[in-house]
Amino acid sequence: LSELRPWLSGGTAATAGGGGSTGGGAGAEKVGRVRCSRRVWVLLGSLALVFLTSLFFTISLRGGIGFNYLEPPGWEESRRVKLVPNYVGAHRLSPADTSQQKTCACSHCVGDPGISDWFDENYEPDISPVWTRDNIQLPSDVYYWWVMLQPQFKPHSIKQVLRKLFQVIPGRSPYGSWDPGRCLRCAVVGNSGNLRGSGYGATIDEHNYIMRINLAPTVGYEEDAGSHTTHHFMYPESAKNLAANVSFVLVPFKTLDLVWITSALSTGTIRFTYAPVKQFLRVDKDKVQIFNPAFFKYIHDRWTKHNGRYPSTGMLVLFFALHVCDEVNVFGFGADSRGNWHHYWEENRYSGEFRKTGVHDADYEAQIIQLLAKAGKITVFPGK
Numbered sequence: 001l002s003e004l005r006p007w008l009s010g011g012t013a014a015t016a017g018g019g020g021s022t023g024g025g026a027g028a029e030k031v032g033r034v035r036c037s038r039r040v041w042v043l044l045g046s047l048a049l050v051f052l053t054s055l056f057f058t059i060s061l062r063g064g065i066g067f068n069y070l071e072p073p074g075w076e077e078s079r080r081v082k083l084v085p086n087y088v089g090a091h092r093l094s095p096a097d098t099s100q101q102k103t104c105a106c107s108h109c110v111g112d113p114g115i116s117d118w119f120d121e122n123y124e125p126d127i128s129p130v131w132t133r134d135n136i137q138l139p140s141d142v143y144y145w146w147v148m149l150q151p152q153f154k155p156h157s158i159k160q161v162l163r164k165l166f167q168v169i170p171g172r173s174p175y176g177s178w179d180p181g182r183c184l185r186c187a188v189v190g191n192s193g194n195l196r197g198s199g200y201g202a203t204i205d206e207h208n209y210i211m212r213i214n215l216a217p218t219v220g221y222e223e224d225a226g227s228h229t230t231h232h233f234m235y236p237e238s239a240k241n242l243a244a245n246v247s248f249v250l251v252p253f254k255t256l257d258l259v260w261i262t263s264a265l266s267t268g269t270i271r272f273t274y275a276p277v278k279q280f281l282r283v284d285k286d287k288v289q290i291f292n293p294a295f296f297k298y299i300h301d302r303w304t305k306h307n308g309r310y311p312s313t314g315m316l317v318l319f320f321a322l323h324v325c326d327e328v329n330v331f332g333f334g335a336d337s338r339g340n341w342h343h344y345w346e347e348n349r350y351s352g353e354f355r356k357t358g359v360h361d362a363d364y365e366a367q368i369i370q371l372l373a374k375a376g377k378i379t380v381f382p383g384k
């Protein structure tokens, strides 16, 4: 303002001079000048007031309002949190690098470009499969898609729920970037009955990461399904206690699932979602990870292409592996001759139900698995 003052007084003097010539006398000129300068100050004051009020509202709306069903996620935080984790950029080698260099030390690396156009067009190496402190905020399209998967009547603030959860579990991605000196071999083990009598156990156990799903047992099935597990993917209604050193990866379908895992690792207040759930869960808290809804939608959009209401847990795990591993080998995927998703440990009579409901598209998923194998990105062990 002090810098503006000479300019303002010059301006007011000129205007007042004009006014004075109409009024005639020096007194009238002075009064006119004072009035005019007052008006300018009033105008300036009003402008400052408007500016400060809008600034105040911007800050309070961004920082002060919670996050519930009525608010688009963009309102959640003033700081836009990136969808991708810290290793972004480091993960993808520059085109010059990739033409010269392999992304890993295995004989075939998932990340190597130029092998399949279909794969390269759809593969997005920078989306984090894990929901962490760094990508709490979901893009609005992801948010609205995800909350409709299993709609809830009682709204929860995602931001608050995740903040509480990340006081109990690390909330960080443990996965690093590609390293031409590394060969991280992963076995994705589905629950198909085709594992029965396959004798794959020893082959599965040779992998660095062994990923299992839902109820998958190993005790008593070692010869066909292996005995080691590094990652176990479950949703609340399928969750079971895990051995020490196994990473529990929660696949959440609703905010209540995040409330449940926080409770199951601490106070035990939640016992029911749409079905009974474990009140307490015995798993290694430091190894719990949350499947990122943005990654979930990416698989639905890019890979299963909206066939089925959402991808099966097996598909989610397969693509998780394709984004954290260098080599991916697939076991225990495939329906029986009648198209049922039978299990290797039981006779599950109603395993074809999802076909009627349209929740998953088993045929489309089977085609994707074949295409990935054809593209040299995975090896499928077909079983018996």
Ligand code: C5P
Residues within 6 Å of the ligand: 189, 190, 191, 192, 193, 194, 213, 214, 215, 312, 313, 314, 315, 332, 333, 334, 335, 336, 340, 341, 342, 343
């Ligand atoms: O039956 P459940 O969902 O626990 O199985 C885990 C995953 O294994 C499924 O989501 C599906 O992708 C895969 N599966 C399969 N063929 C079967 C059984 C399961 O491909 N017969």
